[in-house]
Amino acid sequence: xxxxxxxxxxxxxxxxxxxxxxxxxxxxxxxMAGIKDVAKLxxxxxxxxxxxxxxxxxxxQPVIERVNQAMKELKYxxxxxxxxxxxxxxxxxxxxxxxxxxxxxxxxxxxxxSLLDKxxxxxxxxxxxxxxxxxxxxxxxxxxxxxxxxxFFTHQKHDDISPEYPIVxxxxxxxxxxxxxxxDNYKSSYSAVxxxxxxxxxxxxxxxxxPGVESEVTYRVKAYLDVMHSRGMEERALFEEVAHGDEKSYxxxxxxxxxxxxxxxxxxxxxxxxxxxxxxxxxxxxxEDLKIISYDGVLFDWQPKPTFTSVKQNLEELAKAIVEQLVxxxxxxxxxxxxxxxxSFVLGETT
Amino acid sequence: xxxxxxxxxxxxxxxxxxxxxxxxxxxxxxxMAGIKDVAKLxxxxxxxxxxxxxxxxxxxQPVIERVNQAMKELKYxxxxxxxxxxxxxxxxxxxxxxxxxxxxxxxxxxxxxSLLDKxxxxxxxxxxxxxxxxxxxxxxxxxxxxxxxxxFFTHQKHDDISPEYPIVxxxxxxxxxxxxxxxDNYKSSYSAVxxxxxxxxxxxxxxxxxPGVESEVTYRVKAYLDVMHSRGMEERALFEEVAHGDEKSYxxxxxxxxxxxxxxxxxxxxxxxxxxxxxxxxxxxxxEDLKIISYDGVLFDWQPKPTFTSVKQNLEELAKAIVEQLVxxxxxxxxxxxxxxxxSFVLGETT
DNA sequence: CTGTTAGCGCCTTCAC
DNA sequence: GTGAAGGCGCTAACAG
Numbered sequence: 243x244x245x246x247x248x249x250x251x252x253x254x255x256x257x258x259x260x261x262x263x264x265x266x267x268x269x270x271x272x273x274m275a276g277i278k279d280v281a282k283l284x285x286x287x288x289x290x291x292x293x294x295x296x297x298x299x300x301x302x303q304p305v306i307e308r309v310n311q312a313m314k315e316l317k318y319x320x321x322x323x324x325x326x327x328x329x330x331x332x333x334x335x336x337x338x339x340x341x342x343x344x345x346x347x348x349x350x351x352x353x354x355x356s357l358l359d360k361x362x363x364x365x366x367x368x369x370x371x372x373x374x375x376x377x378x379x380x381x382x383x384x385x386x387x388x389x390x391x392x393x394f395f396t397h398q399k400h401d402d403i404s405p406e407y408p409i410v411x412x413x414x415x416x417x418x419x420x421x422x423x424x425x426d427n428y429k430s431s432y433s434a435v436x437x438x439x440x441x442x443x444x445x446x447x448x449x450x451x452x453p454g455v456e457s458e459v460t461y462r463v464k465a466y467l468d469v470m471h472s473r474g475m476e477e478r479a480l481f482e483e484v485a486h487g488d489e490k491s492y493x494x495x496x497x498x499x500x501x502x503x504x505x506x507x508x509x510x511x512x513x514x515x516x517x518x519x520x521x522x523x524x525x526x527x528x529x530e531d532l533k534i535i536s537y538d539g540v541l542f543d544w545q546p547k548p549t550f551t552s553v554k555q556n557l558e559e560l561a562k563a564i565v566e567q568l569v570x571x572x573x574x575x576x577x578x579x580x581x582x583x584x585x586s587f588v589l590g591e592t593t
Numbered sequence: 594x595x596x597x598x599x600x601x602x603x604x605x606x607x608x609x610x611x612x613x614x615x616x617x618x619x620x621x622x623x624x625m626a627g628i629k630d631v632a633k634l635x636x637x638x639x640x641x642x643x644x645x646x647x648x649x650x651x652x653x654q655p656v657i658e659r660v661n662q663a664m665k666e667l668k669y670x671x672x673x674x675x676x677x678x679x680x681x682x683x684x685x686x687x688x689x690x691x692x693x694x695x696x697x698x699x700x701x702x703x704x705x706x707s708l709l710d711k712x713x714x715x716x717x718x719x720x721x722x723x724x725x726x727x728x729x730x731x732x733x734x735x736x737x738x739x740x741x742x743x744x745f746f747t748h749q750k751h752d753d754i755s756p757e758y759p760i761v762x763x764x765x766x767x768x769x770x771x772x773x774x775x776x777d778n779y780k781s782s783y784s785a786v787x788x789x790x791x792x793x794x795x796x797x798x799x800x801x802x803x804p805g806v807e808s809e810v811t812y813r814v815k816a817y818l819d820v821m822h823s824r825g826m827e828e829r830a831l832f833e834e835v836a837h838g839d840e841k842s843y844x845x846x847x848x849x850x851x852x853x854x855x856x857x858x859x860x861x862x863x864x865x866x867x868x869x870x871x872x873x874x875x876x877x878x879x880x881e882d883l884k885i886i887s888y889d890g891v892l893f894d895w896q897p898k899p900t901f902t903s904v905k906q907n908l909e910e911l912a913k914a915i916v917e918q919l920v921x922x923x924x925x926x927x928x929x930x931x932x933x934x935x936x937s938f939v940l941g942e943t944t
Numbered sequence: 945c946t947g948t949t950a951g952c953g954c955c956t957t958c959a960c
Numbered sequence: 961g962t963g964a965a966g967g968c969g970c971t972a973a974c975a976g
Contacts, residue, residue, distance in 0.1 A: 274738075276953055287963035292955055299956095300961055322739040323683065324953035326674035327968050334717070341703055345895070348699035352692055355720045359727065364739075366685070367718045369706045376710065387625075388673040388715075512895060519897040544696070544863060544892060546870040547899075627969055638947035643971055650972095651945055675969035678952050 275316035284312035295320060335363045335568065336392035338380055340371040341486045345511050345541035346555075347395060350412070353561035354393065361569055363390070370396050371486060384409065391572045393564055397453040397483075408572040410564050413458040421567040421577050423560055424458035425585045430553045431465035433587060434507050434535045439473070441593055443505025443533055446470070447478035449496045449517060450509030450537070454483060462509050462537060478503050486512070493517040497524065505533040505593075511541035514550060518592070533593040542590070549590035559583045626667035635663035646671060686714045686919065687743035689731055691722040692837045696862050696892035697906075698746060701763070704912035705744065712920055714741070721747050722837060735760065742923045744915055748804040748834075759923040761915050764809040772918040772928050774911055775809035776936045781904045782816035784938060785858050785886045790824070792944055794856025794884055797821070798829035800847045800868060801860030801888075805834060813860050813888060829854050837863070844868040848875065856884040856944075862892035865901060869943065884944040893941070900941035910934045 277295075281288045286305060293299040294309045301309075312318070326332050335358055339347040355365045366389055370377045377398040384392050384407050391408035394416060403409065405419030413424045438446050448466040453459055463481050470477050478500040484492045493516035501524075508514035514536030518528060526532045528548065536542075539554030563581045570577035628646075632639045637656060644650045645660045652660075663669070677683050686709055690698040706716045717740055721728045728749040735743055735758050742759035745767065754760065756770035764775045789797050799817040804810055814832050821828050829851040835843045844867035852875075859865035865887030869879060877883045879899065887893075890905030914932045921928035 277955095278953080281963095288954080289956080289964075290962060293962085296955080302961060305962085317736075319733060319736045321678070321953050322737045323674050323677035323681075324968090325955080327672070327678050327953080327970090328955050330674075330968080332674065337718075342693065342706065343700050343703035348702075349694050351699075351718070352694035352720060355693065355718060359719075359724075364734075365718045367688075367702070367706060367716045368710075369703060373710075382670060383715075385668075385670045386673045515895055515897050522897065541895060544866055545896070546866050546873070628971095629969080632947095639970080640948075640972080641946055644946085647971080653945065656946080672969050675952090676971075678954090678969080679971045681952080 274321075275318045276321070277318070279316055280309065280312045280318050283316060284309045330387065332388060332390055333363050334366050334389040336366045336368060336380075336383060336389045337395070338368045338370055338392060339395040340397065341369050342367060344486055345544070346538050349540045350395075350557050350561055353557050354564065357561055357565040361565065370398070391568050393568065397455060397457070408568060410568040410571070412560065412564065414453065415456040415458075418579070421571065422458070422580045423563045423567065424580070424582055425553075425555045425560070426582050427458050427461035428465045430585045430587065431462040431507060431537065432469060434537070434553050435466050435469045437587070438505035438507070438533055438535065438593070439469070439475075441505070441533060444475075445478060445500075445503045445505070446475060447496070447500050447503035447506040448481070448509075449479075449493070449506060449513060450481045451484040451492075451513070452481045459509065462507070466507060478506075481509075489513045489516040490520075493520045497521060504531060507535045507537065509537045511536050511538045511550075511552070514538075514552070515541070515545075518548075518550075529591065529593050535593060539585075539588055542588075548592050550588075551590040551593040552588050553585050554588045555585045556583050625672075626669045627672070628669075630667055631660065631663045631669050634667060635660045681738065683739060683741055684714050685717050685740040687717045687719060687731070687734060687740045688746070689719050689721055689743060690746040691748065692720050693718060695837055696895070697889050700891045701746075701908050701912055704908050705915065708912055708916040712916065721749070742919050744919065748806060748808070759919060761919040761922065763911065763915065765804065766807040766809075769930070772922065773809065773931045774914045774918065775931070775933055776904075776906045776911070777933050778809050778812035779816045781936045781938065782813040782858060782888065783820060785888070785904050786817050786820040788938070789856035789858070789884055789886065789944070790820070790826075792856070792884060795826075796829060796851075796854045796856070797826060798847070798851050798854035798857040799832070799860075800830075800844070800857060800864060801832045802835040802843075802864070803832045810860065813858070817858060829857075832860075840864045840867040841871075844871045848872060855882060858886045858888065860888045862887050862889040862901075862903070865889075865903070866892070866896075869899075869901075880942065880944050886944060890936075890939055893939075899943050901939075902941040902944040903939050904936050905939045906936045907934050 277288050277291050281291045286309060290301060290305060291309055293301050294306050337351060337354060342348050342351060358365055368380060370380060377396065381403065383389065394409060394411040394414060403416050405417055409416065410421045410423060415422055435446060448463055450462060463479060466479060467477060480496045480499060489512045493513060497520045508517050514534060518534055521532055522528060528534060536550045536552040539552035542550050542552060560583050563583060567577045628639050628642050632642045637660060641652055641656060642660055644652050645657050688702060688705060693699050693702060709716055719731060721731060728747065732754065734740065745760060745762040745765060754767050756768055761772045761774060766773055786797060799814055801813060814830060817830060818828060831847045831850060840863045844864060848871045859868050865885060869885055872883055873879060879885060887901045887903040890903035893901050893903060911934050914934060918928045
């Protein structure tokens, strides 16, 4: 029983072939069955229906069945907004990333979605990079109780984040009562740089972005600088604020600045790839003249050649910790202030 | 004024270093200001507040300012659920993908998120691959009016999709009144296969997955087979249902079946990469002995070497069309039944 | 122009 | 065990 439909052919320079359909909305709107309808059909009160719906309180078996039968007949499905209004829960978690078109973010998003689903939450995805207003409106989303909690991967600064908000961050310090999950940035970076030196590199560099807020990621540079200092080696580091998507020009910039490096730790797979490409195109031989280690090690599941030597973040554990702490905080349970997940060093062909 | 907090050190084998914090929930719950509080403070009625909130109807300038002032003082923020309950709109769009950890899906998701945001919608991400129940529960999410509309990238079959649902699909045919946005799969695949032949390939193959439902993607195989038939060439095609994530074994399977192909069209970047890696590891020289064309061409923005020859889908236009049709359908406006977006052929080093 | 009122659909006491 | 009633916060008539 399709509603009123008008079809006709449509032609335009933009589309190759189209069929145009006029679609008539039916009736007006909600012929959707409500809890009231179910109650009436089952010959019970709304309270009873609610009780079988939520399996709360006592309802006799025959009544349960009658109610279930009625729900089926009416194709009843509880209204989510109404329930939220009453319970003050949306079962929605916001995931704030600069962009999802990025191997690290889409990989961790995948993990988070799966884990949160098991906890009964849906994921609301917000990619905040392309607009400043969007970044700022993020907080209002939390306040608006559109969501029960949020995970922050973004770099923006927010002065007015209440410690009560059920927020967890990856790498960023947003406040004293906001759990922060992070990798062992310092330790693993330190080891990576030392590895380069042990492989004979004399002019070791560092290339990475810089977050707009206090972030665990800065420990990567710090580790690099510490190694340089302790050995009296010259610094060749670049760490400025750079937007995702601008990796190529940023890599080029570094390459122009320090053309002589023979070993480098690059923060982020995409940046590492960009730098690799830049260097190779300029005639550098990897790993003979130039050794590269990437921090993240996520993209390389998809990367045929060369396999990259990288500090690989443990996404599974990171995601697990994030969800755990978030759920704890949402439910008012004790939670960890900071959790550091060890990453692993993966040898590839770039060193 | 931080709430009651207890800190102490915490040690465990799993985490490197932790601080444990006990967090005391304040008061009980909603001391959040409501529209009523604002009205009282501003000395007006709730209707007036609602009117300035929604900029609907007439309110005198001085009153507007008084209300705004009151809202600021009370840090008022409208309750989303309540509004949804009343308006029957959630401003949420569901995005259903098999997995987001995939270059094509995260790339298109990025585009969609940005476009939808401009239309005032937030994105609810559901990765349905890992569970069958999840796939099935998807529809109930639509029915539950948790969202105003949805975009389907998934392969599952749903018999009970009402044509009234504001759903748009990519590539899949879900029903007569469900708009379907797709690339020019047939045409572009046909050209790609012909290109391989023109480059001297004699044993041309096809490798791809097979969706569980009627899908535009099957036109890729169809085009390949048509070329083979029309030229009397032997078929070397594999197209079975394969989960994202199983690309490697699937590529291996094909390689074992048809070790002699010298040219191939592979549907999907990840599968193409897997096949490439398999072949190269087995000693094949690309492109000398074996030419590869990938369908999607999205991953390769991140791919240094080799650059892949590929049929590149026009993500921007695809996303634009999806959002356009979705918004049309949501608002009961006329919409296109099917839109085909031309893709482009990008020459790389694999042919 | 502005205040009052009646629900939106559900959950939750509170009597029965 | 079960029905009735009140209210979650907001919007949209409808009076004034």
